[in-house]
Amino acid sequence: MENSKCIEIKDVSFSYLDRQILHNISLEVRKGECILLCGKSGCGKTSITKLINGLIPHFIEGSHIEGQVFVEGDLIAQKKMYMIAEKIGSVFQNPKSQFFYLDSDSELAFALENRGIDSDSMKKKIDETIKSLHIEDLIHRNVFSMSGGEKQLLAFASVYAGNPDIYVLDEPSANLDSNAMERLKEQIRLICAQGKTVIIAEHRLAYLSELLDRAVYIEEGRIKRVYSREQFMSLSEKELALMGLRTTKKVVSTIKQERTDKKQDDCDLLVDNLAVDRGGKRIISNISFGVKAGEIVGIMGKNGVGKSTLLRCLCGLESEAEGQIFLNGKRIKKKARQKQIYMVMQDVNHQLFGETVLDECEMLSDGENAEEIIKVLKQFDLLDMKNRHPLSLSGGAKTATGFSRGYSR
Amino acid sequence: MEKIMDRELQSLKKENKYKKSLDPRAGIIILLISNVVVFMQKAAMVGTIYVIFMGILLLVYGCPKSCIKFYIVLLGMIAVQRYIFPYAPSWIVILFGIFTNYGRRMLPCLMAGIMLIKTNTMHRFILAMRKMRWTESLVIPVAVAIRYFPAIREEWQHVHEAMKLRKLSVAEKLEGCLVPMMLSATTTAEELAQAAVTRGIENPVRKTSYEEIKIEWMDIVSVGLSLMVAIIVLVIDNRGLL
Amino acid sequence: MKQEMKLTGKDLINIGIYTAILFVLNFVAMFAGIVPFLWTILPGTAALLTAIPFAMMNLKVKKPGAILIMGAIVALIYFVTGQFTVLLLITFVVACIASEAIRFAFHYKDTFVTMTVSFIAFSFGMIGSPLPIWCYGESFFTQIAENGMTKEYIDTLRGFATTENLILMLISPIIGGILGMLIAKVLFKKHFKNAGVV
Numbered sequence: 001m002e003n004s005k006c007i008e009i010k011d012v013s014f015s016y017l018d019r020q021i022l023h024n025i026s027l028e029v030r031k032g033e034c035i036l037l038c039g040k041s042g043c044g045k046t047s048i049t050k051l052i053n054g055l056i057p058h059f060i061e062g063s064h065i066e067g068q069v070f071v072e073g074d075l076i077a078q079k080k081m082y083m084i085a086e087k088i089g090s091v092f093q094n095p096k097s098q099f100f101y102l103d104s105d106s107e108l109a110f111a112l113e114n115r116g117i118d119s120d121s122m123k124k125k126i127d128e129t130i131k132s133l134h135i136e137d138l139i140h141r142n143v144f145s146m147s148g149g150e151k152q153l154l155a156f157a158s159v160y161a162g163n164p165d166i167y168v169l170d171e172p173s174a175n176l177d178s179n180a181m182e183r184l185k186e187q188i189r190l191i192c193a194q195g196k197t198v199i200i201a202e203h204r205l206a207y208l209s210e211l212l213d214r215a216v217y218i219e220e221g222r223i224k225r226v227y228s229r230e231q232f233m234s235l236s237e238k239e240l241a242l243m244g245l246r247t248t249k250k251v252v253s254t255i256k257q258e259r260t261d262k263k264q265d266d267c268d269l270l271v272d273n274l275a276v277d278r279g280g281k282r283i284i285s286n287i288s289f290g291v292k293a294g295e296i297v298g299i300m301g302k303n304g305v306g307k308s309t310l311l312r313c314l315c316g317l318e319s320e321a322e323g324q325i326f327l328n329g330k331r332i333k334k335k336a337r338q339k340q341i342y343m344v345m346q347d348v349n350h351q352l353f354g355e356t357v358l359d360e361c362e363m364l365s366d367g368e369n370a371e372e373i374i375k376v377l378k379q380f381d382l383l384d385m386k387n388r389h390p391l392s393l394s395g396g397a398k399t400a401t402g403f404s405r406g407y408s409r
Numbered sequence: 410m411e412k413i414m415d416r417e418l419q420s421l422k423k424e425n426k427y428k429k430s431l432d433p434r435a436g437i438i439i440l441l442i443s444n445v446v447v448f449m450q451k452a453a454m455v456g457t458i459y460v461i462f463m464g465i466l467l468l469v470y471g472c473p474k475s476c477i478k479f480y481i482v483l484l485g486m487i488a489v490q491r492y493i494f495p496y497a498p499s500w501i502v503i504l505f506g507i508f509t510n511y512g513r514r515m516l517p518c519l520m521a522g523i524m525l526i527k528t529n530t531m532h533r534f535i536l537a538m539r540k541m542r543w544t545e546s547l548v549i550p551v552a553v554a555i556r557y558f559p560a561i562r563e564e565w566q567h568v569h570e571a572m573k574l575r576k577l578s579v580a581e582k583l584e585g586c587l588v589p590m591m592l593s594a595t596t597t598a599e600e601l602a603q604a605a606v607t608r609g610i611e612n613p614v615r616k617t618s619y620e621e622i623k624i625e626w627m628d629i630v631s632v633g634l635s636l637m638v639a640i641i642v643l644v645i646d647n648r649g650l651l
Numbered sequence: 652m653k654q655e656m657k658l659t660g661k662d663l664i665n666i667g668i669y670t671a672i673l674f675v676l677n678f679v680a681m682f683a684g685i686v687p688f689l690w691t692i693l694p695g696t697a698a699l700l701t702a703i704p705f706a707m708m709n710l711k712v713k714k715p716g717a718i719l720i721m722g723a724i725v726a727l728i729y730f731v732t733g734q735f736t737v738l739l740l741i742t743f744v745v746a747c748i749a750s751e752a753i754r755f756a757f758h759y760k761d762t763f764v765t766m767t768v769s770f771i772a773f774s775f776g777m778i779g780s781p782l783p784i785w786c787y788g789e790s791f792f793t794q795i796a797e798n799g800m801t802k803e804y805i806d807t808l809r810g811f812a813t814t815e816n817l818i819l820m821l822i823s824p825i826i827g828g829i830l831g832m833l834i835a836k837v838l839f840k841k842h843f844k845n846a847g848v849v
Contacts, residue, residue: 082612102555122617338573349589
């Protein structure tokens with residue numbers, strides 16, 4: 001069995017800027033295994049992926065590491081990054097910042113060009129990649145015109161073209177819609193079938209349920225438990241929720257159209273026959289619905305169907321081309337909507353301006369007292385972090401801050 | 410929004426099909442020649458002749474739209490200088506005079522630049538830089554800078570919108586602009602570097618390419634013609650024949 | 652050169668990104684130069700605007716060559732857009748080398764003071780743009796008149812061709828540089844440090 005040991009993490013502790021992130025992590029991965037790293041946001045799963053692909057210790061400055069990491073018998077700390085790169089392929093969370101070139105064709109060749117492979121075998125490898133991953137729709141395109149999902153599939157493909165033995169995926173689905181996620185799942189299924197070793201740190205678990213061999217649950221920088229696939233799948237929703245995890249089962253949503261023709265006057269927010277244009281094109285039209293105070297409404301649909309356009313219009317970033325929007329029975333126009341309706345954007349980074357989380361909330365709530373804000377922060381589980389800078393928080397906590405800010409308004 | 414952009418791209422692709430590629434190195438030489446013309450010219454008329462020539466070159470390389478645009482801009486500027494400035498109040502003349510003047514002078518360079526950009530991908534530029542044996546220490550930052558310009562635009566739009574959703578004073582607005590821009594630049598730098606490093610950008614071997622660029626006859630002819638026109642134009646200018 | 656003083660891929664990418672931002676802000680200052688007075692103090696306005704990306708890059712890349720590469724790229728892009736004159740090119744290159752040399756002299760251990768000094772040196776690079784107003788004297792005005800520049804504009808510019816204005820232009824990068832760096836320092840303390848960026 002010694003031979004098939006592919007990755008070996010031996011008692012590793014890691015701290016970054018004097019904050020201890022990982023405590024005594026030990027983990028062995030066999031060749032061809034698909035391992036899921038899961039846990040709450042900020043638990044340290046991303047750091048474990050970085051131990052494997054060499055970003056720790058080669059890339060991250062200001063870090064302190066104890067213990068050793070071996071990949072196929074080699075000590076990672078002693079290998080150069082570009083040597084590791086030939087064996088281990090990594091896909092990261094943010095699709096926007098993973099591409100180097102502006103067009104997809106060049107991007108697919110990037111890893112191969114860096115290795116100095118001759119152009120004929122490079123072309124062959126790229127063609128193979130396109131065929132086996134079914135990404136014919138992604139070639140010859142400007143990367144800036146691609147959706148987040150497409151960018152992520154391209155990132156995966158460009159790693160795949162390099163044919164690594166080990167794949168390290170750090171929350172690859174974080175910005176994907178269900179369609180792109182399905183495609184990503186097929187791509188991962190393919191590499192698993194090829195006998196590659198796959199390490200995935202992930203929040204969304206359902207799409208991986210058929211693929212994973214073992215699941216590693218991490219809490220506050222420690223490995224709490226390692227589950228086999230069967231054990232992991234048999235965890236109940238309640239247990240998962242306690243662990244801070246999402247469901248492992250596919251959710252089939254059924255929507256009952258309950259209140260399509262309800263009377264208008266008992267709704268607090270009312271949208272009447274709304275149409276919105278962007279760039280000279282009609283994006284959405286004939287939208288009518290009403291929402292009561294306290295209701296939570298989910299808007300669903302494929303990428304590009306107009307979900308964000310509708311929200312942008314609701315909060316006053318777009319003007320209505322037709323129709324009207326009423327709040328508490330009074331019509332509100334674009335400028336007024338900007339003041340009275342708040343939106344947490346997809347990339348919440350742009351919305352956080354304050355020096356600390358507390359400051360962030362105070363900036364918006366004119367005149368509200370401090371106790372009120374503390375209460376809100378407590379509700380959002382942010383009280384411990386109230387003196388940290390909003391942008392130093394993990395992705396999930398940032399979004400929560402965005403929310404609480406909107407809330408304290 | 411994405412759909413619209415894609416449609417634009419589709420049409421761009423179609424347009425690209427008829428576009429001939431100017432070798433980046435040839436393009437840079439033409440740009441150099443245009444620069445020399447701009448610096449040496451005395452009379453504006455001379456620049457106009459060169460602009461007309463560059464327009465024809467743009468046409469040959471399959472960018473009719475750019476050609477027409479530049480001709481219209483040229484005509485517009487001449488018209489403004491001749492027919493509007495003599496009658497306009499002086500502050501307009503001061504503010505826009507320099508605009509039209511510099512604009513007209515810069516046209517040859519702009520046209521050469523546009524021709525270079527429109528007929529090449531960023532990848533071809535990098536390839537050309539590598540063929541000219543530039544060090545990777547310069548090639549990589551240049552590539553990243555070019556790649557980051559569209560990102561700055563995108564970023565700017567986001568920040569601008571986020572600011573609409575709150576009341577801010579001017580100082581806060583400036584801060585609210587610069588800080589998120591810089592922060593997102595920092596994260597992008599970090600993440601992009603991660604992605605590039607794990608794909609072997611630090612590999613010391615000589616980098617290869619999936620496409621090839623070769624200087625062709627057409628490139629040589631274009632450079633030769635540009636040089637000829639430039640010399641003729643400058644000689645005429647110096648002798649004061651116009 | 653010691654291994655750790657060599658630029659890594661990460662450093663090069665950092666340089667590229669901050670250079671892009673620096674260029675955009677520098678271009679804004681250049682563009683504002685269509686107002687004659689702002690043109691005469693262009694080195695100062697440019698310094699004021701570009702301090703933050705310059706400081707950021709310095710903090711991220713504490714190695715030789717970073718400023719030279721940054722300068723080379725800015726020059727290259729300006730060249731492609733046809734904005735460079737020979738004089739500007741010369742002052743720009745000299746300033747970049749001086750700025751790099753200052754950093755080298757302090758062994759790349761940047762403090763607020765050393766960074767400000769090297770930034771002021773860097774900012775002097777832009778004096779090549781307005782310098783012709785004073786340096787070529789009347790022949791410059793005759794030349795731009797020949798180029799078809801309007802008489803009103805030339806008269807306004809000629810009004811600035813005084814020694815006082817020359818001094819103002821020459822100290823503008825010092826004032827702009829110090830102010831820009833102070834603003835950068837405040838913002839860094841307020842945001843970037845706490846966000847764990849620097």
